Amino acid sequence: MFPLDFPLRILEKKAKPGESVLDPFCGRGTTNFAARILGLFSLGVDSNPVAVAITEAKLVNARAENIVKEAETILHEVQVDALPEGEFWQWAYHPTVLTSLCKWRKALLEDCHSMERKALRGIILGALHGPQPKYSASYFSNQCPRTYAPKPRYALNFWKKHKLHPKPVDVIEIVRKRAERFYAYQHESIGEVKLGDSRQLETLRPKNTNIKFHWVITSPPYYGMRTYLADQWLRLWFLGGPPWVEYRAINQFCHQNPHDFVKDLTTVWNHVASLCDRQANMVIRFGGIPARKINHLDLIHESLKDTPWQIINILPAGSAADGLRQANSFLRQKTQAQIEHDIWAKLK
Numbered sequence: 001m002f003p004l005d006f007p008l009r010i011l012e013k014k015a016k017p018g019e020s021v022l023d024p025f026c027g028r029g030t031t032n033f034a035a036r037i038l039g040l041f042s043l044g045v046d047s048n049p050v051a052v053a054i055t056e057a058k059l060v061n062a063r064a065e066n067i068v069k070e071a072e073t074i075l076h077e078v079q080v081d082a083l084p085e086g087e088f089w090q091w092a093y094h095p096t097v098l099t100s101l102c103k104w105r106k107a108l109l110e111d112c113h114s115m116e117r118k119a120l121r122g123i124i125l126g127a128l129h130g131p132q133p134k135y136s137a138s139y140f141s142n143q144c145p146r147t148y149a150p151k152p153r154y155a156l157n158f159w160k161k162h163k164l165h166p167k168p169v170d171v172i173e174i175v176r177k178r179a180e181r182f183y184a185y186q187h188e189s190i191g192e193v194k195l196g197d198s199r200q201l202e203t204l205r206p207k208n209t210n211i212k213f214h215w216v217i218t219s220p221p222y223y224g225m226r227t228y229l230a231d232q233w234l235r236l237w238f239l240g241g242p243p244w245v246e247y248r249a250i251n252q253f254c255h256q257n258p259h260d261f262v263k264d265l266t267t268v269w270n271h272v273a274s275l276c277d278r279q280a281n282m283v284i285r286f287g288g289i290p291a292r293k294i295n296h297l298d299l300i301h302e303s304l305k306d307t308p309w310q311i312i313n314i315l316p317a318g319s320a321a322d323g324l325r326q327a328n329s330f331l332r333q334k335t336q337a338q339i340e341h342d343i344w345a346k347l348k
Helices: 007-013 030-037 049-059 065-079 086-090 093-111 115-127 154-161 171-182 234-240 260-273 296-304
Strands: 020-023 039-048 192-195 213-218 276-286 308-318 339-347
Touching: 007 030, 007 213, 007 276, 030 039, 030 213, 039 049, 049 115, 049 192, 049 234, 065 093, 065 171, 086 154, 093 115, 093 171, 093 234, 115 171, 115 192, 115 234, 154 260, 234 276, 260 276, 260 296, 276 296, 296 308, 296 339
Parallel strands: 020 039, 020 213, 039 192, 213 276
Antiparallel strands: 276 339, 308 339
């Protein structure tokens, strides 16, 4: 995840009023949210249902009190016949909390069209798992990383070893605190988000086909990082997936070899160029993972070679190490995060 400051700083300094922004790998919608703050139209595309649901929550207009009311109504009216079974679920959530989550899951799977329900869904996904503080709870789960869901066997061993039991947290209070924080300020919502494959041109077209994009700010999947969906298995469960880790990666980039990975990226960059204004700028934040001994900048250079894009600058962007501090407590082996780069390009 790149920080909000990355796209916001670029757009705030360089984008003109009325310009449009595209992120073909939008993730959790950071670029889209930055565009929204500045009143710019944006389109985000991602193949991960979790990413799209969270991005949708960042693009709606909803009042905190209405979101909380919707959450309370669902808990009062909806009944669930059964909870997920197994030792993991018994240790991951207190029974009262898991019951509430299942009620919300059932209701939002049946109907998630209103702004309040989209906001509520995003809030729940964000609070579904994370650390347990000493005082006021911010997450529904037993001790977990925030960014990814721990695998069941390892999580069970961790909880049992440290004698960590799930707490009966106030789920409505967690929703209320997040709703009040995230929806305290209302910005005009003029963005779109799509669940789809950016290698397909039609997926990248906005509803208004006359729109041309002036800015592309994105961070594609890093080569070799094939666990995006598996790492989000709890959030995928909440969105209707199975109550276990699913390792299949359907419609994802090829990570078997650098050639096919570069070919996929080239396809996206060419599609993006065809939808952009002649003076468009593209900024790509990209890095690598320690398991793949390959220069990530070489991959980007190669992916842009047969496209209308020309690299004009490459800047170091630090590393993702700071974001892994809490997650590192769950890792068997800690690795050194690699330096990421911002690659600036313009149409030739």
